[in-house]
Amino acid sequence: TEQIRREERLRLFAAAVEGAAEGFYIVGLDGRILYVNSAVRMISGNEPSWYIGRQITELHQNPAQARGVIMPAIMRAGAWAGEVPGRTKDGRPLTLWLTASLVRDDAGRPIAMVGITKDLTGQRRIDEERIRAQKLESIGVLAGGIAHDFNNLLTIILGNLDLARLFVGASPDAAEALDHASEAALRAGDLTRQLITFSKGGQPVKRVGSIVHTVRETVAFAAAGSGVSCSYELPEDLPAVEFDESQMRQVFHNLVQN
Numbered sequence: 001t002e003q004i005r006r007e008e009r010l011r012l013f014a015a016a017v018e019g020a021a022e023g024f025y026i027v028g029l030d031g032r033i034l035y036v037n038s039a040v041r042m043i044s045g046n047e048p049s050w051y052i053g054r055q056i057t058e059l060h061q062n063p064a065q066a067r068g069v070i071m072p073a074i075m076r077a078g079a080w081a082g083e084v085p086g087r088t089k090d091g092r093p094l095t096l097w098l099t100a101s102l103v104r105d106d107a108g109r110p111i112a113m114v115g116i117t118k119d120l121t122g123q124r125r126i127d128e129e130r131i132r133a134q135k136l137e138s139i140g141v142l143a144g145g146i147a148h149d150f151n152n153l154l155t156i157i158l159g160n161l162d163l164a165r166l167f168v169g170a171s172p173d174a175a176e177a178l179d180h181a182s183e184a185a186l187r188a189g190d191l192t193r194q195l196i197t198f199s200k201g202g203q204p205v206k207r208v209g210s211i212v213h214t215v216r217e218t219v220a221f222a223a224a225g226s227g228v229s230c231s232y233e234l235p236e237d238l239p240a241v242e243f244d245e246s247q248m249r250q251v252f253h254n255l256v257q258n
Contacts, residue, residue, distance in 0.1 A: 023096075023117040026103075029110060031055045031071065043096075043119045045089030056115075061085035061093075070100070074113055078102045083120070095120045147195035154192065157185050183221060187253075190246035197244075208242045218249045222256035 017024050017037050023044075026035040036051045051059075060066035062085065073080040079101040086094040100115040161182050168174035197205060212234050219230050 020116075023115075025051075025056070025115040025117070027056045027113045027115065029075075029112065031057060031067075034112065040117075043088075043094070043117065044086065059086060061087065070098075071113075074100050074102050075110065084117075086117075093121075095124050143195045147192040150195075151189065151192045154185050154189050158182060161185065180224065187221060187249065190249055193246045194250065197246075205246075206242045206244050208240055210238065211241055211243060211248065212238060214243075214245055214248055215252055218252040219256050222253045 020037060020039055021042075023040040024035075024037040025033060025040075028034055033051045033054050033056055036048045038048060040051065041047060056071075057063040057066040060070075066084075070080050070082075070084075079099075081099045082097070084096050084098045086096050088094060097118045097120050098115055099117075100113055102110050103112040103114055105111050161178055165175065165178055168178065193205070215234070216232060219232075223230050
């Protein structure tokens with residue numbers, strides 16, 4: 001009866017280990033692998049038979065750490081847990097969480113080591129994407145706040161430019177300078193709208209129309225004061241397009257500046 005009970009417990013243990021989602025290892029005190037369960041195939045792609053007889057340090061991407069830190073810690077303290085680097089059969093890097101402990105016989109003598117590994121690679125990738133998304137969201141909020149504040153300042157600048165026109169009289173040079181300043185302030189307003197667009201997720205604000213006016217105005221503004229003259233060859237039948245005007249202004253401005 002006791003033998004049957006013992007066999008039932010062994011079958012239950014074997015079924016539990018083989019059905020586990022984590023990799024399960026039994027390693028001799030000399031570091032050679034004695035047993036692995038089927039889950040290691042799902043983690044690394046290697047068949048369980050590939051592991052038998054190999055040194056456990058061969059699986060670690062830093063064998064010196066395995067020999068000099070992990071295994072001595074298990075023998076000294078009876079257990080060790082932490083992240084270890086690994087690789088799949090086709091060479092892809094893995095991040096594994098290893099929990100290892102020392103197995104003793106009834107007399108307290110060490111007879112083997114057991115280890116359980118869990119693949120953290122997918123979770124780590126999800127965590128990194130979440131952190132990246134949170135950073136982008138924070139930057140977007142900051143950009144939106146700066147854009148609104150800057151837009152308020154531009155409104156004040158444009159208002160004062162309009163007032164200045166009342167005091168310059170008939171001076172054409174002063175009027176032209178004020179026009180250039182107003183144009184620059186309006187273009188700066190386009191930049192603030194781009195920042196606000198970015199803060200809302202980066203979706204462009206599109207409209208359908210001719211791009212001819214945008215090209216002429218932007219190129220002339222970018223080349224102003226540079227001593228460079230511009231000529232345009234724009235077909236009369238140029239079709240209308242769907243575009244974000246402020247973003248396209250930035251594109252043509254950068255092309256001319258470069």
